Structures are given as structure tokens and as C-alpha cells.
Amino acid sequence: MTGPLLLGVRHHGPGSARAVRAALDAYAPKVLLVEGPPEADGVVALAGDEEMRPPVALLAHVVDEPGKAAFWPLAEFSPEWVAIRWALERGVPVRFFDLPAAHSLVLGEEGEGEGGEAAEGEPGGDAELRLDPLAVLAETAGYDDPERWWEDVVEHRGAGGPDTDPYAPFAALGEAMAALREVHGHGGHRRDLVREAHMRLRLREARKEFAEHGEQAVAVVCGAWHVPALSESSTAAADRALLKGLPKAKVEVTWVPWTHRRLSRRSGYGAGIASPGWYGHLFAAPDRPLTRWMTRVAGLLRDEDHTVSPAHVIEAVRMAETLAAVRGRPLAGLAETVDAIRAVLCEGSDVPLALIQDRLVVGDEMGEVPGSAPAVPLQRDLARQQKSLRLKAEARERELELDLRKEMDSSRSRLLHRLRLLAVEWGDPARSRTAGTGTFRESWLLRWEPELSVRTAEAGVWGTTVLSAATAKAETEAAGATTLAEVTALAERCLLAELPDALPRVMRALADRAALDADVGHLAQALPPLVRSVRYGDVRGTDTVALAEVAAGLAERVCVGLPPACAGLDADGAAQMRGHLDTAHQAIGLLAQTRAENPESASPESASPERGESAEGGGADALLSRWRGVLRRLAARDRTAGVVRGRCTRLLLDDGQLAEGEAARLMGLALSPGTAPAEAAAWIEGFLAGGGMLLVHDQRLLSLVDGWLSQVPAESFTDVLPLLRRTFAAYEPGVRRTVGELVRRGPAGEGRAGPVPAAAPDGMPGFGPGLDSGRADAVLPTLRLLLGRRRVMAGSAAGGDEQSANAKGRAG
Structure with a gap:
């Protein structure tokens, strides 16, 4: 074969990957051009690093605006990845030749999408349906499913013998794409005209640079749709004219980990695949892929306590092969495999089948990137803390239980809270399933998504470390907060994240906001986060005296402002006020309890001597008494809405105040x-x-x-x-x-x-x-389990019949 070798592929196709490797072995080019942003030429050598493990992705982002970013994902079975590794192993230069990210990111910002800029109503505009070439070819071949057609003609092709032409599949696919483009033109993908102009320019440069090696010097790996455009005759001047005047921005490119779950979505190349785990298995299996797959499925089901025997596996393989024969397919594909698994291994149930779909067909595989890859300082600090705290980023969701009394767990909690403040949502707080540790227990659900790399890059504008960035962002949010509730929530987050430098500024903003806000509803909504911070701040060793003073002041203002705010309410306003009432009741009760248990949390200045208060807990009793007095007035006042009066009565009854x-x-x-x-x-x-x-x-x-x-x-x-x-x-x-x-x-x-x-x-x-003694005695066994047999027996011995009778009465 003479001239540039044009290898048109389907992105993330294991059959294409095997064919590309065979064609490169036969052609032995001197330079390799791969579809991707040319800015990545400087980091492509990292693909050969022994610490690099796919799936990974090239990440390009605008330097000043990291949120403007794009990914080019690559899996182990991606033809581009196979070609890059082939070239790096043999010392062949690798160059990316797609439209530079400096242009494509700005074009995407302007909302042109994949189709490029087009006038309204012009062919190829947003109103035109974009062509799916695989769907057209599949329909032409009599298939109603493009995925099934591609599996039959490409993925299920054997390796062939030594006399097999390695270029034949690419020639056939290129011919089919040429026929499609002859009929449909750019098929609605208008930006492809600009991209392909740049591809042709880079191809000309490579051919000229390596001309001394003859025509058989350049190999190209790109989407099959672009092959006809690279083969057509076009002048360099015409191509440069298409690229003239494109907007441009300064960008940076690096490698980031990717996941199989993200490969199942349409992103990056626009070639999302529904079954990355299945495709990875087809590419990696040396032989008998169906038998090996059924064995993996059986292992997963056994791990989940499902009964699966070797006979089940044998029968499932036979059924899948029989289904493929009945349906006229060369080999059993994913559809036949799933049908056989459902019928034999899952006994007709879709519940275990959903587990197989999630764990194996899609999978939780996550790649790794070497530490030498370019990164912003914040990303390096985060990676250092992840390593020191033994918090590995994983694609699969897992639960993390933390005991804040332990230094390691406390440090993990601080890191996760700081990342949440920076909008890097690696972990989500969850309800702990472990009881008995009170406020010292935290539970998190962790899952690392590739987009978090972009979030981390965006957060890099706030600082070079996680601590400094979280502090700077908290101070900025405190200055720009528009409501009291926003500031109180921010104060709670600063305590959880342990940001001592940001807390004073947040507290000043909180005091200013509280002084100006006279809305009782706003005050009631702002009170719970402050009280929680006062109550649970001592778990982290945080000084909460200032927060306690502000919380007590807000509680006083709620007590004063609530009665007039409850007058003249309509039905909707009364329902909303009832919610504020519940919120304030819980918060004030918790605050009073905290001040009584920890007198030092109330400074002497916050007590009122003329009301008989002191810092030794009298202020807590007085606050609770004033609040109950407010509830009594509202419960007895006729002009208060009925729902509010009824709620006040119930709150007093539950507190034993009636x-x-x-x-x-x-x-x-x-x-x-x-x-x-x-x-x-x-x-x-x-x-x-x-x-x-x-x-x-x-x-x-x-x-x-x-x-x-x-x-x-x-x-x-x-x-x-x-x-x-x-x-x-x-x-x-x-x-x-x-x-x-x-x-x-x-x-x-x-x-x-x-x-x-x-x-x-x-x-x-x-x-x-x-007293029903029989019913009361029935409770005692459970009571012994809860309190311990010795305590129950000791209590009976110490208190005699009277104490036993009291216990029975309470149980009854």
C-alpha cells in the first residue's frame, strides 16, 4: 500500500483497535497522526509511562477560565490508545492533528455545537438533523440496530491468518463513508469542514517533513467519517481560508483519570458506548470470550450469595450460542449473552441482571495518571492529601464511616468538607448506620467522577492549597451573601471544614446581617445552623463562644418578634409560620441544653443580671422560660391563626409545660x-x-x-x-x-x-x-437486652418492690 495510511475507526471499538494494531504492524509508518487536540503533543509521551493505566482522558481547559473544558477519553480498547502505545513502544513520533482546543473551546462557548456556525434555515444549521453514519449503514444492510450491525461486521471479525489483508476492513469502511458523504455531504456536522481543513494541513506538513522516507511514512488514525475528506483534493490555500479568523484562547492540556461509567455517555468524541465493560472484555480475552464472560458473571453472582453452579455456566454458554445461530449472527453478541444470563443464571429475574449490567457490562473501572502529569498546584495538594489520608479516588460509590475522635478520621472529614465548600463534590454526607457514637460519627458516600478534575482546576483560582482556597472562597461568599440564612449556613460549613482564618470575617458578616434583618422567618431559618455549630463544635475542638453569643441574640429577637409576626396571617402565611415555629422551637431547646451543659460557651457579657441570668447556666433557663412564655401567649390569643395556636399548644404539651x-x-x-x-x-x-x-x-x-x-x-x-x-x-x-x-x-x-x-x-x-402485670413483665426481657442484665437485677435489688413496680408501670 502506498501513500498515507488512513485508518478510519470507530472510537472505543475493540475490533477497530485490533485491526489498527495489525495494520500498523504491516505498514510500519515513520510518524503517526491521531485525532485529538495538537496542544496534547507535549504530554503524549506520558501515555507510555508505566504508571499510566486506562481509561484516561486528555483534558483541555482555558487557562483563565478552567470551567471551559473538554475531554478526549481513551480506553484500553480505543483504537487511538492502541495506536499511541504502538508508536511509543517503537519510538515513532505521535502527533495530534484535529482542530486545536484553543479554537474548539471558544467555538463551543459561542454555542455552535458540533455543527459549527450556520445561518438560520441554512442546510447544516441547528434545525437540520445530524446524520448517524453507522445507523445509515446498518439500515442499508438490513439491521434495525446499529450496535448489532457493528458487532457483526467488525467486533466479531477473527484475527485472520497470515495471508489476511490488514488494510481490507479500512478500505471497505472508507468506501462506505465516501458513498455516504457523496449523498449527504457533511451530514449536519458543519464544524467538521473546519476540523478537516486543519487535518489536511497537518497531514501535508507531516508528509513534507518525512518525505525522505517515501510515501509509506505517515499513518493516520481518525474517525471513519473523516477519511473521505482527508483523501479529497484540496489546496492548502483553501484550507487556510476556512481557518482564517477563528476565535482563540490560551489553553492547557493534561491527562486525567476516566471511568468506564463515563465512557457509557456521549461525551468527548461523541461516541459514547453502552457497554464499556463488555467491550473491554472482548479486547482483553485471549480466547473463548463468551465462556470467560459467563465465568465472570457467575463469580459476581456467587459473591452476592446467588446459587450458581458450573452446570449453569455451561448451559448459559450453550443458550447464547444457540440464540446467535437462530438469529443468524456469526457469534453471540451482548444481546444473546444477556438473554441467556437472564434465563439461566438469573432464573428470569431482572434484579440480579441489573447488578450484572452495572458491575460488568458498564463496570467501575477507573484509570490512573502518573504524578508527573501537568496539574494546577491545588490538584497536587489534593493528591498529596489523598495519599497521606489514604483516601483513594474510586469510581465506584462506597460508604466511609468516620469517628471524629480519631485524628485520621477528623482530618479526612476536614478535607471532604473543604472540598464541598469549593464545589468539588467528591463526598456527600449521609445518615450514619452505626449508632452509639453520638456527634462523633460522620458518614459519607464517596464517588470520584472525572468532572471533579475540572472542578478542582476551577477552584485553583482561590488558592494553591485546599485550605487556602477554601478560606478565600468562604471569605468571598461571606462578603457577597444576600440573606442571613446564607451567612449562617456558611458559618456552619466553616466550622465543619475548620477554617479559623475565615471564621472571624464570616462572623462579622453574620452580625451585620442579623442586625439589619427584622424578618422573624429569616431569623428562625438562620438559627438552626448556628445552634448546631455551637452544639457540635466542641467535637472538633473549635471555640464557639462567638457563635453562641450570636445564636443567643437571634433567639432573643425571635422571642420578641414572633408574637406580632403571627397576627393577621392568611392560610399560606400561617402554614409557613408554623414551619418557622417548629424550627425555632428545636433550635432554642438545643441551644438552652448546650448552654446548660457547657456554661463556658456563654460569655459573661451574654447574660443579663437584671433578669437574674448568669453565665453558669441561668441564662439558658431564662431563655427557655421566655420562649415557653411566647408559646403560651400565642396558644391563648384568639387573633392568632388556628394552625399556629394548635402547634403552640402541642409544643407545650410535649415539653410537659401544661x-x-x-x-x-x-x-x-x-x-x-x-x-x-x-x-x-x-x-x-x-x-x-x-x-x-x-x-x-x-x-x-x-x-x-x-x-x-x-x-x-x-x-x-x-x-x-x-x-x-x-x-x-x-x-x-x-x-x-x-x-x-x-x-x-x-x-x-x-x-x-x-x-x-x-x-x-x-x-x-x-x-x-x-396495672396489667402480665403485659409489663413481657417487656422485661427486652429491657435487659437494652440495659444489660446486671443493671436490671441491681436496680431491682436496690429499689425493692417499689422500684420494680415503677419499672413495670413505665413499661406498661
């Missing part, structure tokens, strides 16, 4: 005949939103609700029904069923519930006036 029968008295007033049904239903909604077990254990309240509901006029019942359904639908099914049974039985099991005396009547199962 005298016996007081909750029933307030409910009786709210449900009196003089109250509008809609207002009464709103009161019930606010009161019962805390859980339905209250109605199960307090029959007086249940009787009041039932009696009111039975007396609602028919014309008003339709209006209050949605509120009641929303309230009771939130209860557990068992609670709803128990409440329904109590109402059906009535006070003595004789019908509907009427007025019920203070003492529960006899005859109601489980609610008798006396």
Missing part, C-alpha cells in the same frame, strides 16, 4: 360551637402534626376531636375534609388503624365515642385503670 387537663381545655375552646369549622380544623392540624400516638394514649383528646367532627355541619364538612385528610394521612398505618378502632368501640366498646371521663373506663383493652 397542667393536667389544660390541653383538653384549650382543645375544647378551639373546637367549641362558636368557632368556624375551618379555623377549628386548622387548630387540629397544628396540634396533631406532632404524631398520632397522642390520640391513642389520651382518650379525652380523642373524644373531643371525635365529638367535634360528628357535629360539623354538612355544608362545612366538605371544606374541612382536605385539612383533616392531610393531617391524618401523615400518621403511620398502625396508628391510624388503632385510632379508628378506639373510635369504633366507644368508651365501653358499645359504639361511637362520646364524652369520656378523666379516668379511662374499664373494658377498653390496653387502657384499663389498673
Whole structure:
């Protein structure tokens, strides 16, 4: 074969990769041109480094704006990767000859997409459907699936004997593409005209440079679609005219790890594949790929406790081969393999099949890049910390449990929180499945995605280390925050990330914002993050005195501003205020508890002597007392919305701040005949939103609700029904069923519930006036497991019959 060797391939195709290697062995070129950004010529030698392990990707980004970036992914079975490694092993120069990233990144920014710039309505514009050449060829050959056609004609081709022409498949594919381009032109890919002009210029340069080696000196590996354009006659002047005036930016290029999961998406080359794990297996298997694949599947299923025998594997292989023969295919493809696995190994279930699809067909393979690859200083600092903390970046999602009392785990937590502040979402906080360690436990879900390399490069503008970058970004966000809640959330994140230099500036911004914001809703939303920081800051050894002062000030302002803010609310405003009420109640209770347990967290200046407060915990009691006083005023004030009054009553009841029968008295007033049904239903909604077990254990309240509901006029019942359904639908099914049974039985099991005396009547199962010793004793075995047998026995011995009876009473 004479002239440049044009090897048209499908990106990420194992059959193409094998054919490329055979053609290069036969042709032995003196220089290799590969589709890719020419800026990568300086880092292509790293592909031969022993620490480089695919899948990897070339990453090009604009220097001043790292977010403007593009990837060129390469897997072990990518023809370009095979060609590059072939050339590097033999000392053959490798050059990328696609359109420079300096142009393509800016063109992409301007929204031209892959089709390039086109006037509206012009052929090849955005409105034109872009041609899929494989789909056209597959349809011409009588296939309805392009993937299946490609597998049959390329991926399932054997290696052939010594007399096999290594150039034949490329000649046939090039001829087919030429026919397509003759009919469809650029097929809607208008930017390809510019790209191919640059390819031809680089090809001319290489041929001229290596002219002394004759015509058989240059080999080209590119997408098969471009082969006809590289073969056509075009002058250098015409090609330069197409490239004239293109926008340009300064870019940097490096290698980054890639994943099989990312190869399954349409990115980079625009040639995403649905089964990278399967293609990798086809490329790596030395022989009997179907048998080896079924063995891998069986191993995975066994690891997941599925019963799979060698007989299953043999039968699955036979079924896949039989399906291929029935369907007229040369070899069993992925479709036949999946059908056989579902029928034989999975026994018709798609549940284990989904596991196989995720773990094997796609896979969690992640590449590695040598440390000598170019990187911004922040990326190097992150890599150093990952290594020192033994936190390996992995493509597969894994759970990480941290005990913050340990220095290593505490350092890991700081790193993950700092990265989250920098928008590098490597880890997501999750609910810990391990109980018993209180606030010292953190749980994370970790998964490294290739895009995080771009995020890290973007974050490099804030600093050269993770600590300095997170500090600088926190200070900038504090200065630009527009709401109080944003600043309080930022303060919490600074504590979690342990940013001592940023915290003072954040606290100043917080104080300024709190002084200017008079909205009670904003204050209530801002309070929980501060209180959590005060409560849990000591776990990390952080000084939270300043935060405690600000939190106490916000709590005081909530107490003062809440009563007037609750007046004159419509239904939507009342529902929103109820949410603020719950938020403030939880936060103030937690703050008071924290100040009582840690008096040093409250400075002497924050106490008020004229109110009898002190830094030794009196301030905490006074704060809680003032808050409960606010709840009492709101619960008794008629002009307050019903949902707010009901919620205040319930909060007081749950805290044990209502005298016996007081909750029933307030409910009786709210449900009196003089109250509008809609207002009464709103009161019930606010009161019962805390859980339905209250109605199960307090029959007086249940009787009041039932009696009111039975007396609602028919014309008003339709209006209050949605509120009641929303309230009771939130209860557990068992609670709803128990409440329904109590109402059906009535006070003595004789019908509907009427007025019920203070003492529960006899005859109601489980609610008798006396102690049911049998039911109480049934709890003791579980109690011994929870507390330990020795503690229960010791308590019985120390307290005698009275203590035992009390324990039984509580259990009952």
C-alpha cells in the first residue's frame, strides 16, 4: 500500500483497535497522526509511562477560565490508545492533528455545537438533523440496530491468518463513508469542514517533513467519517481560508483519570458506548470470550450469595450460542449473552441482571495518571492529601464511616468538607448506620467522577492549597451573601471544614446581617445552623463562644418578634409560620441544653443580671422560660391563626409545660360551637402534626376531636375534609388503624365515642385503670437486652418492690 495510511475507526471499538494494531504492524509508518487536540503533543509521551493505566482522558481547559473544558477519553480498547502505545513502544513520533482546543473551546462557548456556525434555515444549521453514519449503514444492510450491525461486521471479525489483508476492513469502511458523504455531504456536522481543513494541513506538513522516507511514512488514525475528506483534493490555500479568523484562547492540556461509567455517555468524541465493560472484555480475552464472560458473571453472582453452579455456566454458554445461530449472527453478541444470563443464571429475574449490567457490562473501572502529569498546584495538594489520608479516588460509590475522635478520621472529614465548600463534590454526607457514637460519627458516600478534575482546576483560582482556597472562597461568599440564612449556613460549613482564618470575617458578616434583618422567618431559618455549630463544635475542638453569643441574640429577637409576626396571617402565611415555629422551637431547646451543659460557651457579657441570668447556666433557663412564655401567649390569643395556636399548644404539651387537663381545655375552646369549622380544623392540624400516638394514649383528646367532627355541619364538612385528610394521612398505618378502632368501640366498646371521663373506663383493652402485670413483665426481657442484665437485677435489688413496680408501670 502506498501513500498515507488512513485508518478510519470507530472510537472505543475493540475490533477497530485490533485491526489498527495489525495494520500498523504491516505498514510500519515513520510518524503517526491521531485525532485529538495538537496542544496534547507535549504530554503524549506520558501515555507510555508505566504508571499510566486506562481509561484516561486528555483534558483541555482555558487557562483563565478552567470551567471551559473538554475531554478526549481513551480506553484500553480505543483504537487511538492502541495506536499511541504502538508508536511509543517503537519510538515513532505521535502527533495530534484535529482542530486545536484553543479554537474548539471558544467555538463551543459561542454555542455552535458540533455543527459549527450556520445561518438560520441554512442546510447544516441547528434545525437540520445530524446524520448517524453507522445507523445509515446498518439500515442499508438490513439491521434495525446499529450496535448489532457493528458487532457483526467488525467486533466479531477473527484475527485472520497470515495471508489476511490488514488494510481490507479500512478500505471497505472508507468506501462506505465516501458513498455516504457523496449523498449527504457533511451530514449536519458543519464544524467538521473546519476540523478537516486543519487535518489536511497537518497531514501535508507531516508528509513534507518525512518525505525522505517515501510515501509509506505517515499513518493516520481518525474517525471513519473523516477519511473521505482527508483523501479529497484540496489546496492548502483553501484550507487556510476556512481557518482564517477563528476565535482563540490560551489553553492547557493534561491527562486525567476516566471511568468506564463515563465512557457509557456521549461525551468527548461523541461516541459514547453502552457497554464499556463488555467491550473491554472482548479486547482483553485471549480466547473463548463468551465462556470467560459467563465465568465472570457467575463469580459476581456467587459473591452476592446467588446459587450458581458450573452446570449453569455451561448451559448459559450453550443458550447464547444457540440464540446467535437462530438469529443468524456469526457469534453471540451482548444481546444473546444477556438473554441467556437472564434465563439461566438469573432464573428470569431482572434484579440480579441489573447488578450484572452495572458491575460488568458498564463496570467501575477507573484509570490512573502518573504524578508527573501537568496539574494546577491545588490538584497536587489534593493528591498529596489523598495519599497521606489514604483516601483513594474510586469510581465506584462506597460508604466511609468516620469517628471524629480519631485524628485520621477528623482530618479526612476536614478535607471532604473543604472540598464541598469549593464545589468539588467528591463526598456527600449521609445518615450514619452505626449508632452509639453520638456527634462523633460522620458518614459519607464517596464517588470520584472525572468532572471533579475540572472542578478542582476551577477552584485553583482561590488558592494553591485546599485550605487556602477554601478560606478565600468562604471569605468571598461571606462578603457577597444576600440573606442571613446564607451567612449562617456558611458559618456552619466553616466550622465543619475548620477554617479559623475565615471564621472571624464570616462572623462579622453574620452580625451585620442579623442586625439589619427584622424578618422573624429569616431569623428562625438562620438559627438552626448556628445552634448546631455551637452544639457540635466542641467535637472538633473549635471555640464557639462567638457563635453562641450570636445564636443567643437571634433567639432573643425571635422571642420578641414572633408574637406580632403571627397576627393577621392568611392560610399560606400561617402554614409557613408554623414551619418557622417548629424550627425555632428545636433550635432554642438545643441551644438552652448546650448552654446548660457547657456554661463556658456563654460569655459573661451574654447574660443579663437584671433578669437574674448568669453565665453558669441561668441564662439558658431564662431563655427557655421566655420562649415557653411566647408559646403560651400565642396558644391563648384568639387573633392568632388556628394552625399556629394548635402547634403552640402541642409544643407545650410535649415539653410537659401544661397542667393536667389544660390541653383538653384549650382543645375544647378551639373546637367549641362558636368557632368556624375551618379555623377549628386548622387548630387540629397544628396540634396533631406532632404524631398520632397522642390520640391513642389520651382518650379525652380523642373524644373531643371525635365529638367535634360528628357535629360539623354538612355544608362545612366538605371544606374541612382536605385539612383533616392531610393531617391524618401523615400518621403511620398502625396508628391510624388503632385510632379508628378506639373510635369504633366507644368508651365501653358499645359504639361511637362520646364524652369520656378523666379516668379511662374499664373494658377498653390496653387502657384499663389498673396495672396489667402480665403485659409489663413481657417487656422485661427486652429491657435487659437494652440495659444489660446486671443493671436490671441491681436496680431491682436496690429499689425493692417499689422500684420494680415503677419499672413495670413505665413499661406498661
